[in-house]
Amino acid sequence: xxxxxxxxxxxxxxxxxxxxxxxxxxxxxxxVARYPVARALEVFRTSGVKGILANSLPNDGTRALFEAKxxxxxxxxxxxxxxxxxxxxxxxxxxxxxxxxESEMKRGYYRGIGEFxxxxxxxxxxxxxxxxxxxxxxxxxxxxxxxxEVIEQLFAHNPKARIIWAHTGYSTPAExxxxxxxxxxxxxxxxSGRTGITDRDGRLTPGWRRxxxxxxxxxxxxxxxxxxxxxxxxSRIIARYRAWLSQxxxxxxxxxxxxxxxxxxxxxxx
Numbered sequence: 001x002x003x004x005x006x007x008x009x010x011x012x013x014x015x016x017x018x019x020x021x022x023x024x025x026x027x028x029x030x031x032v033a034r035y036p037v038a039r040a041l042e043v044f045r046t047s048g049v050k051g052i053l054a055n056s057l058p059n060d061g062t063r064a065l066f067e068a069k070x071x072x073x074x075x076x077x078x079x080x081x082x083x084x085x086x087x088x089x090x091x092x093x094x095x096x097x098x099x100x101x102e103s104e105m106k107r108g109y110y111r112g113i114g115e116f117x118x119x120x121x122x123x124x125x126x127x128x129x130x131x132x133x134x135x136x137x138x139x140x141x142x143x144x145x146x147x148x149e150v151i152e153q154l155f156a157h158n159p160k161a162r163i164i165w166a167h168t169g170y171s172t173p174a175e176x177x178x179x180x181x182x183x184x185x186x187x188x189x190x191x192s193g194r195t196g197i198t199d200r201d202g203r204l205t206p207g208w209r210r211x212x213x214x215x216x217x218x219x220x221x222x223x224x225x226x227x228x229x230x231x232x233x234x235s236r237i238i239a240r241y242r243a244w245l246s247q248x249x250x251x252x253x254x255x256x257x258x259x260x261x262x263x264x265x266x267x268x269x270x
Contacts, residue, residue: 018242018253021051021074021261024115024143024166024192024222027061031228037068043231044073047238051261053164053222055080055115055143059104066109076265078112078143079104081131088117092128101131105138111265114143115166123153132157141264143190148172148180155184162186164220164264167193174207181215188264191256192224192237197244204247216252220261 027040035043044052051074056062059080066077079101081091091097104110113135118128123146135142136158144150145166154161168177168189174196180187191197197208204212212219223230223237230237245253 017048018245019048019050019258020221020238020241021053021258022049022223022238023053023164023220023261024190024224025052025054026115026225027054027056027065028226029056029058029061031225031231032061032064034228035231037064040065040231041068041070041073043234047235049238050074050258051076051265053078053112053143053261053265057082057085063107074265076111077109078114078141079110081113081116091116092118092122093125095127098127098130101134110140112141112143112164114141114164115145116143118144118146118150120147120149123150128154129157132161135162136160148176151180151184151187155186159184160186162264164188164190166190166222166224168219169194171195174211177211178214181218187218188260189219190222191219191241192222202243204244209248212248212256213252216248216255217260219256220264221257 022044031040050072052065053076054062054065055078057080062077062080066075068075081097081101082088083100087094087097101113113131122128132142132154134140141162141164142154143164143166144154148169151163151165151169154163163184163186165187168191170193177189196205199205221241223234225231225234241257245257248256
């Protein structure tokens, strides 16, 4: 009887979908009307998503999700350094944005800054360095939508920075990513929109399989719900992740799906 119970329990666990922690979730003002907080949380539950990194434009959406205090969907709030979409082009040199970050930090519950857009030489400015140093001093994680040059510059500003690289550079070759992970222990790659992971038949490509197996502790998943259409197809986005994760060893799949995010966002003292 004990053997039968263990076998049935194992089968039940195998039938359950792999839990997912969504580390690139936008709850922008454009989504709120169609997906009020209760409905948004239900979308996560029905998709088997146990946690989210929330950021929004403006930050009101993030605060609404976090302050809902869901018991079964963990919300990790990040400060987005934008008031309007126009700030995407100027935030890194606008003193008012630094003041916005400082103001939001007074709430006491944010775990990071971003997602922010930054490209090329724009990362070398004094305000960017000031924000990186602030993040290190306050144990905040940066969430950067950027090119390779920016990643190197952010770590040059402060080698102690911790960075989630949105989209893992979109098209940066797997071989180059290996170099970055070896060089920067505080770097993680987030995989929404990332090209080259699978072939046309949905099979992992050899380079990415090797990268995932070697650095399974350095990747996280994300939905990038920047528009309502991605909210409408949320369950399919998560299902596509599970499809290629199933091709990896279970331990590696679990790390990428949710365990890495749980470790990165572990509560202080745990």
